[in-house]
Amino acid sequence: MTKKGFLAGLPAGTIIGVTFSFYNPIIATFLGVGIGAFLGSSKKSGGAIGLLASPLIYLAPTYVPMLPIILNGGENILFILIMLAGALLSLSTTIIILTGVILGIVIGHIMLRIASKTLDEEHIESPKLKEFDENLANDRYKNKL
Amino acid sequence: MRIWKVVLVVLLSVVVSLVLGVQCGEYHSGVSYPSGTMYVIELKYDSVESSNRTVNIENLTVHAEVTLTSKDIDLNYVGWGFYVNGTGRKYENGSMVEEREMDYPIPPILLAVKKNTRELHPTDLLIDLIRGKYEDAEILEILSGAYTAHPVEDIFMYNIFYIEQGRGPGDKIIFGFVNSSANEEKTKEFEISYEKEIELPCGKLNTLVIEIDADTMKFLEDLIEDELNISEASYIRFYYEKNTGWLVKAEAYGEAMGKNDENVTKVMTVNLDVVLKKPGSIPIGGNRGLNNILGLPKFTMETAATILIVAIIYFKVARRRA
Numbered sequence: 405m406t407k408k409g410f411l412a413g414l415p416a417g418t419i420i421g422v423t424f425s426f427y428n429p430i431i432a433t434f435l436g437v438g439i440g441a442f443l444g445s446s447k448k449s450g451g452a453i454g455l456l457a458s459p460l461i462y463l464a465p466t467y468v469p470m471l472p473i474i475l476n477g478g479e480n481i482l483f484i485l486i487m488l489a490g491a492l493l494s495l496s497t498t499i500i501i502l503t504g505v506i507l508g509i510v511i512g513h514i515m516l517r518i519a520s521k522t523l524d525e526e527h528i529e530s531p532k533l534k535e536f537d538e539n540l541a542n543d544r545y546k547n548k549l
Numbered sequence: 550m551r552i553w554k555v556v557l558v559v560l561l562s563v564v565v566s567l568v569l570g571v572q573c574g575e576y577h578s579g580v581s582y583p584s585g586t587m588y589v590i591e592l593k594y595d596s597v598e599s600s601n602r603t604v605n606i607e608n609l610t611v612h613a614e615v616t617l618t619s620k621d622i623d624l625n626y627v628g629w630g631f632y633v634n635g636t637g638r639k640y641e642n643g644s645m646v647e648e649r650e651m652d653y654p655i656p657p658i659l660l661a662v663k664k665n666t667r668e669l670h671p672t673d674l675l676i677d678l679i680r681g682k683y684e685d686a687e688i689l690e691i692l693s694g695a696y697t698a699h700p701v702e703d704i705f706m707y708n709i710f711y712i713e714q715g716r717g718p719g720d721k722i723i724f725g726f727v728n729s730s731a732n733e734e735k736t737k738e739f740e741i742s743y744e745k746e747i748e749l750p751c752g753k754l755n756t757l758v759i760e761i762d763a764d765t766m767k768f769l770e771d772l773i774e775d776e777l778n779i780s781e782a783s784y785i786r787f788y789y790e791k792n793t794g795w796l797v798k799a800e801a802y803g804e805a806m807g808k809n810d811e812n813v814t815k816v817m818t819v820n821l822d823v824v825l826k827k828p829g830s831i832p833i834g835g836n837r838g839l840n841n842i843l844g845l846p847k848f849t850m851e852t853a854a855t856i857l858i859v860a861i862i863y864f865k866v867a868r869r870r871a
Contacts, residue, residue, distance in 0.1 A: 416857060423854040424564065426830055426838030427578065429621060435563055443861060466620045466657070469585020469829040469842055473616065490630065490656025491620040493696055 413443035413453050421461030422468065430500065433461045437504045441511035445519060450512025451505050458504030459497060466491045557862045564855055577793040579837055580711040581627045581664050583617040585829030590615060590635070593820040600813045608640040613651060614826070617710075620657045625664055626700045628672070630657030661700040667708040667723075670700040703730035709787065712757070712794040718743050722759060739765070747788060747798060750826050751833055754797055756788040766803075780804035795831050799823040 421436020440457050441450035467488055491497070592611040597604065613635025622628040632654050639647040659675040662668065674694045677683060683691050706726045716722070718741050725736030742760040746753060763783040780803075788798035801821040808814050830838060839850040 416861060420854045420857055423839055423850045426582070429582075430624075431563065435560070439560075439858060439861060442865070463620060465582045465584050465830050465838075466618055467584075468839065470616075470618065472842060473585060473587075490658050490695060491618070491628075494620070494622065494628075494658065495697055496621050496623050 409444040410449035413440035418457045418460050422464040425461050425464040429462050436461045437508050441508040445515040447509050447512040450508035454504035454508025458501045462500045575713050579832045582619045586617040586831050587827040588615045589824050589826045591822040596817045598815050606642050611637045622661050626661040628657035629660045631655040658695050658698045668705040669708040670705045672698040674698040704728045710796045712789050751828050755791040759787040761785040778805045797825040
């Protein structure tokens with residue numbers, strides 16, 4: 405799990421997802437988690453981003469419009485929290501969070517595969533690494549002799 | 550390089566279809582998800598009871614703010630919740646006899662709107678609550694009911710909070726209640742009477758007005774199965790914003806008069822005003838979501854998010870190539 409990838413992926417994915425969640429919360433959740441895990445570039449950070457970003461994005465149309473009301477102190481915060489707990493406590497939210505975690509892990513895994521493939525290609529193409537490999541092979545041959 | 554181009558095209562098409570998909574269909578997609586949408590309600594009820602010897606005047610005033618909230622219940626239904634906060638006062642012959650503070654949160658798990666329709670269904674949890682199933686229940690039992698709450702599809706009422714898009718004067722809008730399991734249907738179609746520009750706390754809006762006069766109001770008698778002596782001066786008006794079809798204002802005035810066997814005459818008047826104070830997530834005036842809440846111009850956040858997506862893809866590709 406790269407710390408940088410996770411720290412970049414979580415806010416970026418959440419901001420993108422929350423923006424589009426007012427159009428379609430489910431698609432926006434997958435879009436946000438996808439982008440976050442894409443930046444996270446590992447299975448662990450993808451899963452963590454999925455776990456944290458999914459409820460933040462999916463429930464954004466419920467809680468974001470309430471934020472100014474809470475911040476202005478115009479309403480009883482306890483009652484709003486009860487209302488939000490009602491939104492969080494539902495089967496659909498759990499399903500979306502689990503799907504978000506799975507999607508994050510899958511995209512993180514794909515990104516990891518792409519990264520390792522790129523490293524292998526770089527390894528083959530790099531003249532310095534080629535020279536290093538040849539020297540290593542020569543040393544091993546000499547030692548055998 | 551090719552795969553990144555494909556990823557970028559797919560992501561951008563998802564974004565574009567999300568934004569454009571809003572205008573498609575019979576209903577504006579934003580109306581299914583009201584959140585932070587606040588109405589101010591003013592209710593005044595006066596009743597004068599007079600006989601040969603006594604006159605008794607009773608007044609009731611209610612000032613309340615109702616905030617709507619919503620969340621998906623499943624792929625087809627969106628749960629709607631309400632938060633009612635206000636004060637009610639009761640006066641008898643000019644002196645206040647009762648004052649009551651109201652703080653009622655109704656989480657978005659009791660009522661559900663079927664997407665792309667005006668059907669407002671109760672959930673099984675609400676039906677169980679009405680039937681008194683949870684009277685002696687423990688908190689965990691209620692929470693498990695809340696967790697798996699799903700809409701009762703047989704019973705619904707036509708949602709008064711919004712109408713179809715692209716309607717105009719002369720078009721008919723259906724209101725009422727349907728219980729298909731009991732073969733019960735109490736509905737009535739009302740005509741959009743005229744268009745009107747009105748000034749509200751959220752700005753000047755073009756609205757479609759449904760005006761229900763005293764004659765048409767007789768349908769209420771069928772609905773409550775009781776006789777109402779509604780006077781000719783009574784009316785109900787609903788104002789729907791033209792672009793989204795969302796209810797922005799409602800006003801009602803009712804007068805009724807009756808005489809009982811003891812020769813006591815009773816005159817009642819009711820005055821109700823419901824005004825949209827904050828649109829919240831409803832795209833009144835074309836602006837929606839975060840732009841509406843942050844007071845930004847149209848599509849600002851959407852453009853910024855799209856630029857961010859392109860930048861992330863570019864950053865990843867550029868780093869790979871480097």
